[in-house]
Amino acid sequence: MTTETQETGQAVLVVQHEADAGPGLVGEHLVRTGLRLHVIRAWKGEALPETLGGHTGLLVLGGSVNCEDDEAAPWLPRVRALVREAVAGEVPLLGICLGGQIVAHALGGSVARRVQGPEVGSVSLRRLPAAAGDPVLGAVPEGAPAAQWHWDEVDRLPAGAVPLLTGDDCPYQAFRVGSAGWAVQFHPEVGADTVAVWADADGEDLRAAGGDPEAAVASVREAEPELRAVWGAVSEAWGTVVRAHAGARIA
Structure with a gap:
């Protein structure tokens, strides 16, 4: 199943920061909901659009670069501008890992290096009161596993x-x-x-920080059936939001 298209009209704009961090399972589920993906491989020099015009949503993926390192990733200022445009214009937005950090930073929050070291592997999450009724994350069960791989994190919303x-x-x-x-x-x-x-690429650094890359991979593999079920449903819920907003704009 293809998860991308080079057409822009009525497609989700996807910002990909590096080769091994594509839309993956999220992309597959978005396509399943009837959406098309316009993937920009920013690390390869593919240019991001000046605006979101014609796109129905914005998906910003993960990566190893720091969200403020514009020298290493010169496309980041444009991504921040697109994030702000999406929020101001009520265009559905989803930021994943680095993408989520970019969202926080672009809107006035802050991101810091984790003093306790990287968080990797499958980790159980807890619901907060506001999750109830949320159209995208409202059905995530208490204790749901999530695959983690990050050295930085949002420290102020x-x-x-x-x-x-x-x-x-x-x-x-x-x-x-x-x-x-x-x-x-x-x-x-x-x-x-x-x-x-990722464990092959980052294993040495992870061990130096006190982590266990093999155990991290094993924990994700063990949790994978539940990961696919929970986050596949969340991906389709976000896709439903995208399509609803697109329909409202047409109407």
Whole structure:
């Protein structure tokens, strides 16, 4: 199943920051809801549009770069501008891991290096009161597993942001901004095979920080059936929001 198209009209704009961090399972479920994806491979020099005109949603993926490192990732200022445009214009937005950090930073929050070291592997999440009734994350069960792979995290939410999910070792696992924007710290788009690729790339650094890459991969592999079920449903719920907003604009 293809998860991308080069056409822009009535498609979700997807910002991909590096080769091994594509839309994955989230993309597959969005396509399943009838959406098309316009994937920009920013690390390859593909240009982001000046505006979201013609796009029905904005999906900002993860990556290893710091969300403020415009020298290493010169496309970040444009991503921040698109995030602000999405929130101001009520265009459905979803930021994943680095993408979620970009959302927080672009809207006035802040991101910091985790002093306790990286959070990796499958981690159980807890619902916060505002999750009840949320159109995207409202059905996530208490204790749902989430695949994690991050050295940085949001340490201050933007003004007006609503926290939805938390964890024992990372307070802001998911939050909502504006009427149609969501950000998550974890990786709903990946399974164990992708995490294994990251473990191969980051294993030495992870061990130096006291982590166990093999155990992280094993935990995601064990949880993968539930990961696919929970976050596949969340992906389709966000897709439903995208289609509803697109329909309202046409009407």
